[in-house]
Amino acid sequence: MRIYFAPMEGITDALFRQAYQACFGGVDKYFMPFVSPSHSLSYTLREEFDLLPAQNRGLFAVPQILARDAGCFLGAARSFAEKGYTEVNLNLGCPSGTVTGKGKGSAMLKDVYHLRRFLDEVYCEAPLKVSVKTRIGFETPEEWEQLLSVFKDYPIHELIIHPRTRSQLYRGEPHRAAFGQALETLRCPVIYNGDLFTAESVREVTGMFPQAAGVMLGRGLLSNPALLRQLQGGAALSMEDLTHFHDYLFRAYEKTWHPLTAVGRMHVFLKYFAHSLNVPFKYVREALRANKMDAYQDAVGEMFAQAKLKEEPHYSQPE
Ligand SMILES: Cc1cc2nc3c(=O)[nH]c(=O)nc-3n(C[C@H](O)[C@H](O)[C@H](O)COP(=O)(O)O)c2cc1C
Structure with missing residues (x-):
C-alpha cells in the first residue's frame, strides 16, 4: 500500500x-x-x-x-x-x-x-x-x-x-x-x-478496498504528523514530536523567508496542530495574533507549555 x-x-x-x-x-x-x-x-x-x-x-x-x-x-x-x-x-x-x-x-x-x-x-x-x-x-x-x-x-x-x-x-x-x-x-x-484522519479510518478504507494501490492523506497528517508511524505499528504522536516538528519548521521558514511571511505560515500550521491539543483557546489566539518573530516565539512557547495532547490526536472536520 x-x-x-x-x-x-x-x-x-x-x-x-x-x-x-x-x-x-x-x-x-x-x-x-x-x-x-x-x-x-x-x-x-x-x-x-x-x-x-x-x-x-x-x-x-x-x-x-x-x-x-x-x-x-x-x-x-x-x-x-x-x-x-x-x-x-x-x-x-x-x-x-x-x-x-x-x-x-x-x-x-x-x-x-x-x-x-x-x-x-x-x-x-x-x-x-x-x-x-x-x-x-x-x-x-x-x-x-x-x-x-x-x-x-x-x-x-x-x-x-x-x-x-x-x-x-x-x-x-x-x-x-x-x-x-x-x-x-x-x-x-x-x-x-x-477524510483519512485516524489510523482506524485508513485501515477501514484499505480493508474495504484491498485492490487500491494506495492512499493519499492531507489534513490528517497536518494535525497528527505521526499518523503514518502509528499506522505502521510505531509510537503514537507525542508532545515532543509536535514541538520538535514545529521548531524545525520555524527555523526553516525563519532562515528562508521574510519574518512576516514566516510567522504567517507558522499560524497556518498551528491551526492544524491545534486540532490535536487540549489547550485553552486564549493561548492559541495569542500565538495567532503575534506577527513578529519574538512575540510569536514567546506566545507559541506558552501555548505548548499549557497544552496536552488529546487522547486520540486527529483533525476534526468543522461542523
Ligand atoms: C488548504 C488546502 C489546499 C489544497 N491545495 C491543493 C492543491 O494545490 N492541489 C490539489 O490537488 N489539491 C489541493 N487540496 C486538496 C487536498 O490535496 C486533498 O485532496 C484534500 O485536503 C482532501 O484530503 P484530506 O481529507 O486527506 O485532507 C487542498 C486542500 C486544502 C484544504
Missing part, C-alpha cells in the same frame, strides 16, 4: 516537505501544490524555489499542473522533465471559484468533450508519466460513470480520487461506492483520498 502526501497550496511547499521528511518520513510520494502555467511559463519566485530539484532532494516530489489548455500543460511538463522530474500530476479536482471560473481544476469535469481533447493531446505528447487527481463530478455523483468511461481510455499513470463532487467542496461524506466503481472499471493504479 503506497502512502502519498496530498498537495496543499500555501502549506505543503518545499520547506514543509523537507521538514516532514526529516522529522517523520514514511511517505512514498509528496504531491506539490499546483502551478497554473501561462504560455510564457513564468512562475512566481516561490514556485521557482519550490520546483528546484535541490529543494526536493532525498524525497519523491511530483509537480502538479492546473491547466485548461493542453499546450500550457505540455510546456510546463517539458520544463519539469528538463529539471529531472519523472512524473507530473494533472489537477482535475480544485473546487475554488477563482480556479473553476477559468474552466480549470474540477471545472474540467463539466465538459467531457473538451476533457477528451485535452487528454488526447496530453497523453500523445507528454514527455513524462502523467497521473491525475480528480473529484467524481462537478454537480452530482451521477457524472462519475461518464467520467470513468473517459479515464479508462488513457494510459493514466495513477488516478487519485477524492470521491466528492465539486459542489460538496469538503463537506458531507465521501462517496466510497464511487471509488469502488473506479476499481472495477479501470486498469490503472487507483489511490483513495479524503
Whole structure:
C-alpha cells in the first residue's frame, strides 16, 4: 500500500516537505501544490524555489499542473522533465471559484468533450508519466460513470480520487461506492483520498478496498504528523514530536523567508496542530495574533507549555 502526501497550496511547499521528511518520513510520494502555467511559463519566485530539484532532494516530489489548455500543460511538463522530474500530476479536482471560473481544476469535469481533447493531446505528447487527481463530478455523483468511461481510455499513470463532487467542496461524506466503481472499471493504479484522519479510518478504507494501490492523506497528517508511524505499528504522536516538528519548521521558514511571511505560515500550521491539543483557546489566539518573530516565539512557547495532547490526536472536520 503506497502512502502519498496530498498537495496543499500555501502549506505543503518545499520547506514543509523537507521538514516532514526529516522529522517523520514514511511517505512514498509528496504531491506539490499546483502551478497554473501561462504560455510564457513564468512562475512566481516561490514556485521557482519550490520546483528546484535541490529543494526536493532525498524525497519523491511530483509537480502538479492546473491547466485548461493542453499546450500550457505540455510546456510546463517539458520544463519539469528538463529539471529531472519523472512524473507530473494533472489537477482535475480544485473546487475554488477563482480556479473553476477559468474552466480549470474540477471545472474540467463539466465538459467531457473538451476533457477528451485535452487528454488526447496530453497523453500523445507528454514527455513524462502523467497521473491525475480528480473529484467524481462537478454537480452530482451521477457524472462519475461518464467520467470513468473517459479515464479508462488513457494510459493514466495513477488516478487519485477524492470521491466528492465539486459542489460538496469538503463537506458531507465521501462517496466510497464511487471509488469502488473506479476499481472495477479501470486498469490503472487507483489511490483513495479524503477524510483519512485516524489510523482506524485508513485501515477501514484499505480493508474495504484491498485492490487500491494506495492512499493519499492531507489534513490528517497536518494535525497528527505521526499518523503514518502509528499506522505502521510505531509510537503514537507525542508532545515532543509536535514541538520538535514545529521548531524545525520555524527555523526553516525563519532562515528562508521574510519574518512576516514566516510567522504567517507558522499560524497556518498551528491551526492544524491545534486540532490535536487540549489547550485553552486564549493561548492559541495569542500565538495567532503575534506577527513578529519574538512575540510569536514567546506566545507559541506558552501555548505548548499549557497544552496536552488529546487522547486520540486527529483533525476534526468543522461542523
Ligand atoms: C488548504 C488546502 C489546499 C489544497 N491545495 C491543493 C492543491 O494545490 N492541489 C490539489 O490537488 N489539491 C489541493 N487540496 C486538496 C487536498 O490535496 C486533498 O485532496 C484534500 O485536503 C482532501 O484530503 P484530506 O481529507 O486527506 O485532507 C487542498 C486542500 C486544502 C484544504
